[in-house]
Amino acid sequence: GEKFKAISAADFFYKNKEIAGFDNPVRATYTIMRELVENALDACEQYSILPEVRVKLIDEGNSIYKLKVEDNGIGVPYEQVPYAFAQILFGSKYTLRQSRGIFGLGGKMAILYGQITAHSTVRVTSSTGGFEKYSYELNINIQENRPVIRRKEVGPNPGRWRGTTVQFSFEGDYVRAKPKVVEYFKQTSILLPYANILFVDPDGVLYRFDRVTDVMPKPAEEVQPHPHGIDVEGVQRMINASRSSTMLDFMANNFHRVGVATALNFLKSIKIDPQANPKTLQSRELLTVVSRMKEYDEFQPPDAQCLSPIGMELLKAGIMREFRPEFVAVTQRGASAYSGYPFIVEAAIAYGGEIPITPPDEMSVFRYANKIPLLYDLHSDVAMKVIKKINWQRYRLDLSTMPIAFFIHICATKVPYKTVGKEYIADRPEVEYEIEWALKTCAREVKMHLTRKEKASIVQRR
């Protein structure tokens, strides 16, 4: 007969490391760098700390690399360190606000990969700026998904240092990973003119990205779920957690931008008694509430306080600096939502200048999600699906003969990544819709530019 058993989440990701972005030593090198840098940037940005991130990768021979990432972020509280770094599906980013981290496993997978390929422990030193700073040496008990504390020390923190240092070794391949790793740092810093990022690579080459401004965007704030698209399980959990004894009270106090007036109008429109007790709602009634919530278009759209877009000026400036294009059209869509998660699409189309003319299967498409550059699997990304779908001729654009580059940024309280390695964005209809409209808006502007340019040259020739 069959042998049945349960496995832990850590064991699942250990057995299936390709799923977490660790297909092979080249991809692992990239993924590890990405995961640790993103943790460092989140720790700074969420608290309006001007980021100072230092990354050092040393070649220890035999394909083993030692990585050290240091940041001046908020630090990790003493009791949380073992779980934050050695328990899969544990973290502080399960909240409804934009951050690079969302799964609660990126940093841990990197550390797990070091443990299984180089038998490495991870050394974490941190302080939240208090009188003490502390150091742990950890492993992950993979079968039981819990931390193994090899060593820990607490010491004085005279300089009131605040931040985190993570260090471990792993089997990698920097030679092959280098182009993507360097591109990742470059693309990241284009979007973060207020960050100081330093990367010393195994050849001793120093990559410095110095800040050009001290102005930081306002950090994203946590919000309640938006009524558009939240599913039955989501609403059921809110009901279970809520103390409301009426549907009116429940609706008015649990959803983003839904107050008493909106709640009353909604409940009346779907013929649910505002005085009904949410905890005794029939399954049928619950389904009605949820499905009608999706279509009710008198809910206020999400506001962007839970999001932190790049911004039109910054996006344009970054593109101008990199490509010196003849023309750039940028746009920022209003906030929308999928499955109750607010999101915003920002896009740009750049024409001419130093942008190359590319063959049709190698388009210049630059994608970002929550300010993370996405450098893999372009063809599976929803952005590519949209680009292939649009009839560019209507905008006088011929992608095979004109120097055109596309830029797409999706910022969301939860980015709909298709993969745990955050390689590309899944085919969400709401997201696809927003990308399509953003690109068409930009396309129209590029068309107008080309038309004006053509008219000007006609005038000139006369």
Add this chain to the structure above:
Amino acid sequence: GEKFKAISAADFFYKNKEIAGFDNPVRATYTIMRELVENALDACEQYSILPEVRVKLIDEGNSIYKLKVEDNGIGVPYEQVPYAFAQILFGSKYTLRQSRGIFGLGGKMAILYGQITAHSTVRVTSSTGGFEKYSYELNINIQENRPVIRRKEVGPNPGRWRGTTVQFSFEGDYVRAKPKVVEYFKQTSILLPYANILFVDPDGVLYRFDRVTDVMPKPAEEVQPHPHGIDVEGVQRMINASRSSTMLDFMANNFHRVGVATALNFLKSIKIDPQANPKTLQSRELLTVVSRMKEYDEFQPPDAQCLSPIGMELLKAGIMREFRPEFVAVTQRGASAYSGYPFIVEAAIAYGGEIPITPPDEMSVFRYANKIPLLYDLHSDVAMKVIKKINWQRYRLDLSTMPIAFFIHICATKVPYKTVGKEYIADRPEVEYEIEWALKTCAREVKMHLTRKEKASIVQRR
């Protein structure tokens, strides 16, 4: 400060359903059908039961569909049913033998999706052929990842029926999913001439795939891990679980096709004392054993008892029947291994007949993994990477002007899928290597055929 918490594996896949293959109702419809049919086929094939699988999908209106899948497989033991169908990361396929299932979550994700989109319970009826058959009505407690038994009944089983029936509702989109769903059934049955598969779709259309033979391939048998590529964690666990008091005893009793002689030669070659106690091995020594195990080429390659390839005749017959090509070259590589997992690549290149000439970005590539057809994300698949890499001119093949179709089947004790939705295969170097050699072998045969054909036509013209 940050709010730290842990979440269950069920909560992770609930929050990130795109990662499990449930991007949207269209993709969800396909994934759900796939997951349940694959469970049914595994339950039959693993026990040499000629499969009888019946699938019925009913449109209940409002985008809600009811799915019922019935099989004559081995059945699920009474106490295991709640966990098998309502606890994520639970199953019977965590063993080292080829099966379609590997993760312990496919069926559950389908059921979870039905629960959150249609508030559906799942009804499972099963019997292992004994005096009783039993029925459960289940939900998943997502936050705690455990089953909720709504109802259960045990009754007599007069006909000694053995098998499983699974039924639940979910929000889908059959209209858009139809082409891929039908293609999935068609492709699946091409590889399973001994299976009776019946699919009744929401429009009442009956798709019947009747068996044309009663001969089934031998089921795959469980084996021990192969020494090539097993990592430090894997070896450490084997040491912890083993009672061996010497390295010689440990090596000789725990690895696929490694006996006393091979173990002794290996340990001597890496200067590890055969009498050393594995449990007191230094970390440094353990790393030496593991890394040298990877490179030691005097280990026997895996034998194929843990695998169940399609077979050259069947593959050729299926291609002949579908495309009536002018010529088919098929090949089956010897067993290889990655990360300790044995695998075999089978490939075919077909030329002419009813095969269309396709533009370069739309090649005819048919991929299978453990007899599952892969119909998505071709461009991200490692097979495509290989096809793009090969210099086809050397084989007188011009992919843009000739009618050519590629067929690649990877069978493995663990297929290196890149995604939880089993959409495509990750970039594993060992797998890439095998696919490359398989395709080149086929390409050489096609080249010889084209050369002969050309000579024949020259002779004819004289």
